[in-house]
Every structure is written in C-alpha cells, then in structure tokens.
Amino acid sequence: MSNILTSLEDSSFSCSCAKEMINGGIDGHLNDCSVRNLKSSLNDDTANVKAPKKDPLPKDEEDFLKAVFQVILEDGVRKGRDITQKVVDFHQPDELRTLLDLEIRDTPEDHQALIKHMKDTVKYSVRTSHPRFFNQLFSGQNTYALAGQWLTETLNTSQYTFEVAPVFTIMENVVLHKMRDIVGYSGGDGIFCPGGSISNLYALNVARYRYMPDIKKTGLFGLPRLVVFTSKQSHYSIKKAASVLGIGTNNVVLVDCDERGKMIASDLEAQILRVKAEGAVPFFVNCTSGTTVLGAYDPLDEVADICEKHGLWMHVDAAWGGGVMMSPKYRASRMRGVERSDSITWNPHKMMGAGQQCSAFLLKHENLLQHCHEAKAKYLFQQDKFYDVSYDTGDKSIQCGRKVDVFKLWLMWKAKGNQGWHEDMDAVFDKTRYLVEKVKAREGFKMVLDEPECSNVCFWYIPPSLRGKEDEADYKDKLHQVAPKIKERMVLSGTMLVGYQPLGNKPNFFRQVFSSPSVTEEDLDFLLDEIERLGEDL
Ligand SMILES: Cc1ncc(COP(=O)(O)O)c(C=O)c1O
Numbered sequence: 001m002s003n004i005l006t007s008l009e010d011s012s013f014s015c016s017c018a019k020e021m022i023n024g025g026i027d028g029h030l031n032d033c034s035v036r037n038l039k040s041s042l043n044d045d046t047a048n049v050k051a052p053k054k055d056p057l058p059k060d061e062e063d064f065l066k067a068v069f070q071v072i073l074e075d076g077v078r079k080g081r082d083i084t085q086k087v088v089d090f091h092q093p094d095e096l097r098t099l100l101d102l103e104i105r106d107t108p109e110d111h112q113a114l115i116k117h118m119k120d121t122v123k124y125s126v127r128t129s130h131p132r133f134f135n136q137l138f139s140g141q142n143t144y145a146l147a148g149q150w151l152t153e154t155l156n157t158s159q160y161t162f163e164v165a166p167v168f169t170i171m172e173n174v175v176l177h178k179m180r181d182i183v184g185y186s187g188g189d190g191i192f193c194p195g196g197s198i199s200n201l202y203a204l205n206v207a208r209y210r211y212m213p214d215i216k217k218t219g220l221f222g223l224p225r226l227v228v229f230t231s232k233q234s235h236y237s238i239k240k241a242a243s244v245l246g247i248g249t250n251n252v253v254l255v256d257c258d259e260r261g262k263m264i265a266s267d268l269e270a271q272i273l274r275v276k277a278e279g280a281v282p283f284f285v286n287c288t289s290g291t292t293v294l295g296a297y298d299p300l301d302e303v304a305d306i307c308e309k310h311g312l313w314m315h316v317d318a319a320w321g322g323g324v325m326m327s328p329k330y331r332a333s334r335m336r337g338v339e340r341s342d343s344i345t346w347n348p349h350k351m352m353g354a355g356q357q358c359s360a361f362l363l364k365h366e367n368l369l370q371h372c373h374e375a376k377a378k379y380l381f382q383q384d385k386f387y388d389v390s391y392d393t394g395d396k397s398i399q400c401g402r403k404v405d406v407f408k409l410w411l412m413w414k415a416k417g418n419q420g421w422h423e424d425m426d427a428v429f430d431k432t433r434y435l436v437e438k439v440k441a442r443e444g445f446k447m448v449l450d451e452p453e454c455s456n457v458c459f460w461y462i463p464p465s466l467r468g469k470e471d472e473a474d475y476k477d478k479l480h481q482v483a484p485k486i487k488e489r490m491v492l493s494g495t496m497l498v499g500y501q502p503l504g505n506k507p508n509f510f511r512q513v514f515s516s517p518s519v520t521e522e523d524l525d526f527l528l529d530e531i532e533r534l535g536e537d538l
Contacts, residue, residue: 064111071115075122080129081141083523086494087130089123096124131516131523132496137292137320137350140516144415145355148408158401159192160394161380162387165404169391172406175413179346180362182325184339189369190362191396192405196319197237199345199361200286202398204228204241206363207284207313207342209372216372220246227275228252230286231263231298233503235317238286251280260449261296263287269306284313289335290321290351293503293511295454297321301337308340316344319359321454323351323515326418327425334453351428351455351515352421354409369396427517428455435512435524442528444536448509455514460507461486461531463538480507486535495530 057065079085091099100120109117127133129141162169176190193199208226209215215223226247230238232254242252253275256267272282285307287298300316307314316338318325324334325346338344343363348354363369374381374395381392394402416424432455439445439459444467448458463482469475483500490496499511512527 162391201241261294265302289318295456304340322346
C-alpha cells in the first residue's frame, strides 16, 4: 500500500482525487478516479508538467524527416508504381557491394549522406509495388495500408498490453472478430502473427495442447507418436512447424492430390486408418485454400466430415487464397465448409494487399490460445492493474513484444468498406480469367491447369524450336530450361518479374499470381509479349 501511495504522490499524472483515495480507501474511488483521468486526457493531451518551452523536434531533424518523406514519396511510392521504371536494377552480390556504401564507421555521417544512402537503398531494391511485379504472393501498394504502416512505425509500440497499446488492442479485437464472422465462426479467438508460417505453427501447437494439455509442463516425453496430415501440394511451413514442435517431419503424412492439386479426401481417410492401425495417434489435418503454386482449394466439407468422424482438429491454411472469402461471388465455390474448421490461417498481406506482414490466426475455441501460451509474467501482465486485464492479450502469443499488424488493415478496410473488398477480389478473379483466355488463345503458350481456381495462372512458354516436338525424348529436359533462362533475361532487363518452378514431374513453368486489383489488361498483354520477346530464340 505504501508504494502505491508514494507513486500516486510522485506521479506527474497523479489525479486531483489522489488525496481522497488515500484518505477514503482506494477501492471505492478507483473507478471514479480513472474515469476522471481518462476524461481529462481526452479533453487535453498535454501532461501537467512544468518544463521550459522547447520544440521537441529540432529544426535539422525536422528538415531531415521532410527530405526523407520526399524520398519515400518520389523514389519509393511514385517511381515504385511507375510502369516506365524498371522493376529491378539487378546486380550480382559482389557488384552490389561496390555500388553501395555499406561500411559502418567510427565517425557519424551527415544528413546529406544519409539521404543518399536512402536513395541508393530504394534504387537497388525490388519495386514490389510496380504494376509488373508478379513474382510473389504479395504485390501492389495500397495507399491507406501504406499510411497505416507509417503511423504504426511512428508510434512504435508493442501489442502485448492495453497499457502500451490501448487503441491497437481493442482495434485488434474488433478486426479479428470481424474476420471470424466472415469465416463463419461464432465466438472464438485469434491473434495477428508474423506471417502465415507462424500462424500455421500456432494451429499445430494449440491443437496438440487441446488434446494433451499436460504437454505444456511435461514436454514430449512419454507421448504417443502424433501424426499430422496435409496435402502433397501444401505449404512447407506445415513440415517446418512439425519439426519445430518436436512432432517430426516423418510424422507429417502427405496426402495425394488430384490433377488440379486438390487434396483427395478418400486418400486422407485411408492414410488416417493406416496410421491408426500402426498404433500412432492422428490429431491434425491441414487443408489448403489456395495452394502456393497451383492455387488449388481443398474440399473443405469432405475433409470436415472425415475430421468429425475421427475426432481430428481441422485447420485451413488460407494464407494465400483466403481473400476469396471477401467475395460473395467466388467464396462459396472455393471455401464451402470453412466454418466447420477448428482454425484458419488468413494472410491479408497476400491477396488482400495489406502490406507485409499481416497474418491472422483465427480459431473457433475460446481461451485455448491463452491457456496454451500464457506464461503469466508478473512484470508485464500484473493482475492488479486498474483496468480490465482481459485486454492484456499479449500472453496469447508465443512472442513477448509483438508488432502492430492490425492498423494498416483496419485503415484500409475503413477506406474501402466491405463493398470495396468485394470489388477488389472480383477484379482479381476477373483479371485471372482474362489472362487464362489470352494464354489459351496464344501460340507457344500452354496452360498447366486449364481452369485455375485461384488467381494463380500457371503456364509454359514453348519457344518455336520446341514446338511440335513433344514426343522427343529430351523434350521435357529442354522445356525445363526455358523458364529459368527467360527469367534470367527478365531480371537483367528489369522489365517485370514473374516466378517459375517445377511441380512433381512437370518441367519448370511460369506462375503468374494476382494479388493487386490495379493490374491492367495492358500489363497482362505485356507479360505475354515480354516472355515471348525474351524467349523466342531459345
Ligand atoms: C499456402 C501458404 N501457406 C503459408 C504460407 C506462408 O506464409 P508467410 O510467407 O506469410 O509465412 C504461404 C506462403 O507463400 C503459402 O502460400
């Protein structure tokens, strides 16, 4: 008690009712007092502190920040979105080292030098906001998301307690609630994680904890062999998570996919029965909604039936394809049954363009995240705080400090409304259709999948020298070398970036992915023209 009294008397924030509290007992006055404090801070954001008048932002630092903002706006944003600029000014690592002044010295450098370093950093970085950057499952640049990122960086807080992140804590609650509503969970819980891989790791960890809560204290010793099921075309993060959590990659069973890349539900059930017969314990099925390469959506309803029958946790990795839930037009045909899952990974930083990183892990179950991860650190999550400590959500996380990922998404959502998302997602899927038709109609181009389900358009470019030679023994080997060669030329010319990969026994093919609604039909025509230009002599 005496500590509290001292701190109340010392504090610059001590309220006018502190004396009343001391005299009349704390409990009776706590709420009145905190409400009054809150009201006064709402009306007036200056603290009651006597200090000499001094601008906290020195003139030279203000000038520096203004100059930085110009670099960001002109070099980063305007040029970054400009079709006439290169997507990348590529240099091999050794050469790049000579082009940049990376040395850290004993003496400080002046503002002019720092601005030059910033400009160089932009110059030699990849312009992922460029309309012709198609390389990754993220692209484009949303102005409001960007504005949100700037403010988040400026406020530089950590999303663990209401105390240091009051606005972001309740904002995170609101946004996660909204996302769960869209998934179709009533109630439940969630958290923003640093990426889809970590969200998938959360899924495995909470699922295992639900079945075996003792594991938190006793660890892996004495546990039966636990087995995870995921499709052959699912993301590698499932295997990584199994390895990190001590489940072991040998205990990740890869379920067969059909020719479109979708998990075959009957094979899933056969594998579950096989594993049970071996005496192991199946506990977790990962479905993918939007596989990384082909963009396949696993049959959620069928998998949900199997999970219910065998009592398994059903997780949906919708890191990439989850954006389709924002489109009433395309959602049902892709993600019917998602509401039956136990948990989902959904990355707004991918198809929804919210900026790196923004990944939600959502689950149907309440309190599980908290119980599974809480460590109850007394220096951070004190239970005798003067506000409702259920708003200190940080102990649900496996991290301590946690970056604020919600604000950019919230601001973007405010700027678009639900309607804007419907339009954006429809635009993404409509552009996909446009490209599919163009690829099908064009000589020398061949679709890997005739009808992609997500916004992944996978195709081969077959140079004139290989056309009509499909039956020759070395055809596949030669075709396999085409995409990497075109990619090399593409990177060196800097005109655009698009990814390629092999898949199973399929030789290298291009994967064009759409995650930005601002890609135009001209950009897509350019993509095909450019691949042809770069590869027709091969
Ligand atoms: C299906 C799928 N799941 C998970 C991930 C991992 O997401 P992140 O890169 O945010 O960790 C990816 C990444 O591409 C993905 O395609």
